[in-house]
Amino acid sequence: MAKWNDTLYMIVSNILFSSKDDGKTWISVSNRPIGEAVGLVIMDDVLYLAHSYTVSHSTDAGKTWIAVGDDLAEQIRTLRIIRDTLFATTATGVYRLDDEQTWIAVNDGLAGEIHILSVVQNTLFAATTADFYRLDVDSWHPLQFPVPEAEIMGSLAWTDNTLYVMAQLHWDKLDADTLGQMDRGQKRSWWIFRSTDKGESWTDITPTNAWPVQGHAPFVELAAVGETVLVIGTSDGGVVRSIDSGDTWTREENTGISMSRGYSVSSVVAMNESTFLSYGDSGMHRSIDGGKSWERFNPGAESFVKDLIAFRADGGANTSTQLYATTGTGLVKSNDNGKTWHAVNPEIRITEFYRENPPQILEILASDGVVYAKGRVNNEARLYRVSKDGNTLMRIQEIPMQESTSGATQFFKQFAEADQLSSQRLIHAGLQGSFAISDDTFYMEYNYKLFRWELGDTQWYDTEMEEVAEISRDKMMQGFKLAVSGNTVYVGKRDGHLVVSFDKGNNWVDLTPSLPFPVKDFDDIVFSGSTVYVATDAGVTTSDNGKDWRAITDATGMSVAMARLAVDGTNVYGISRTGIYRLQTDTGSWDRITSEIPETPDSGTSFDIDGNVLYIGTNGSGMFHFNLDEL
DSSP: OEEETTEEEEEETTEEEEESSTTSSOEEEEEOOSSOEEEEEEETTEEEEEETTEEEEESSTTSSOEEESOOOSSOOOEEEEETTEEEEEOSSOEEEEOTTSOEEEOOTTOOSOEEEEEEETTEEEEEESSOEEEEETTEEEEOOOSSTTEEEEEEEEEOSSOEEEEEEEOGGGOOHHHHHHHHTTOSBOEEEEEESSTTSSOEEOOOSSSSOSBSSOOOEEEEEETTEEEEEETTTOOEEEESSTTSSOEEESSOOOOOOSSOSOSEEEESSSSOEEEEETTEEEEESSTTSOOEEEOTTOOOBOOEEEEEOTTSSTTSOOEEEEEETTEEEEESSTTSSBEEOEEOOOBOSSOBOOOOEEEEEEEETTEEEEEEEETTEEEEEEEOTTSSEEEEOTTSOOOOTTOSOHHHHHHHHHSOHHHHHHHHHHHTOOOEEEETTEEEEEETTEEEEEETTOSSOEEEEEEOOSOOOGGGTTTOOEEEEETTEEEEEOTTSOEEEESSTTSSOEEOGGGSSSOOSOEEEEEEETTEEEEEETTEEEEESSSSOOEEEBBTTSOBOOEEEEEEETTEEEEEETTEEEEEOTTTOSEEEEEOOOOSSTTOEEEEEEETTEEEEEEBSSOEEEEEGGGO
16 A cells, blocks of 8 residues: 555456545556565655566556566565655565666675565665664664564554554563563563654554453554554454554544454555555445544455344334444444444453464344344354344343363264364364344254253253264354244255244254255255245255245246345345346245345345345355345
8 A cells, every 4th residue: 555646546357447535436557567465655656566576666556567677586575665755675685676677686784584664754674583784885784672572573653753662572582481471461471662763763652452461472563653553463453553653552442443353454555644454354444533433344355144134223223224234254243334434343352461262153143122242262162143223232141151072972983083183173163053043042052962042041051952863074164054933943954954943942843855855955944924935056945834834936936045135024035046036925936136145146144134125145255235225
């Protein structure tokens, strides 16, 4: 990401985008040169892009590109400009492009693998695995932090006059005793320092209200402009900000930055003291209030949407629709029909030396005017509810933790016979199962077995419904298909069996022989009043009483396999490989209302309806919506 005058440029995937309104809107400029894009800088209205071993430049605002200089021997990591001179780094060296378009090595006094190269007060700084350096003329000078044991740099930011550094212990030099002290919160391992004299002297400005000062160092990114400084957690989305150059810090709650087990934030750019942009695995986030709150938007970026809910807080027409969706990085919410998205993050417990890991959000659903989520933390399944203001995931503390010794007999049999890798797959997949809610009764699949919990219970009740056939690797992650209404519970199992309980899971009836066709896989189960609809690989079947079943066909009498179903009152909709369908109440058959399905036929991952608007989540193209009045 780079800015020149009033235009911001950004590389997303293989495309160069530009924005003239500080990142609010973006337009596609061109396809960039091939190779992994690792750096974009601008000098005198010329764009320079590092991609793999090559640097290319563009003199027409990114429309066309021409290579400059020869290819370097190693892959380029960073580009920087100082005094009209272009510098590039590889893992082991810094290079300067001379007037003859030749790369000249500038490595005198430099040691270690290079991670960061930055420019402050027309001076070049480099962070390596060995030390932190400043370039004086053509040689590198190591800088000493005020704490001698703080040897390497984790992140860096700068303004015209001030340098900010997150410094930490050298990981390769830590012995077992020191690591043990860090594990117990008895050893400090990180600091944030400020320098106004190019690193000759430093002031410790470490915030103490967001990450434990004692213990292991957090992974953070720094950003600074004027007297505003931000420290952002790369995976937990935590933000602390200062408006006095780090003298005091404020921890921001519910910022809207997605939590991620990867790099939710891998880079941060300060446009001015109000506007900041961040980019990472969770997409792009923008703040216009100095880093207090962030909105997510992805110009041209691919996005996987697993679950999608069109939600009204009171279930009525007096409130606007809110969209909730799970992506690869967690739960997000939109109040503007999907134009921008805000992360709905869980509360994170912070102790003196421990910050709890964020959960992986596996599934969401809406019940009785509340949005619920199932999450996974390490090898523990947890249930959450969204707060009334829609900004926070609150763990349901009343629900007891599920015992790890609970689960299907087949699960424990395969676990005992599996090698280490296969056993880890089983454990991981055993936490992925579905959950459902009716009134104050919760149902959750855990280790391939269904359990029930009701308000006031001290433990989960074993319904004795479990997978009995071999749990194949290709079906490990599928989970039961669950639907609950009152005391009635439907379960579509991995082995093609459909079962029902009319007393909350105390007793079960196998409905498989009653189905109108053989079934291998279940895709969705929904209720419309007392009528249940079951989507399978062979088509959709329905029943009013759970005993008598019929197949739903189109006007030609052919079954249509639906990937997902959605219900709005008495209206039932489905998405398939061939389009979007509505169930005709008079004929009881499918009527195709559009063949316009985005992306590939299998891209529809989630489906919901709100009034006359259909919402579809896809496997790579984000979310689409269709107005029924326009179809």
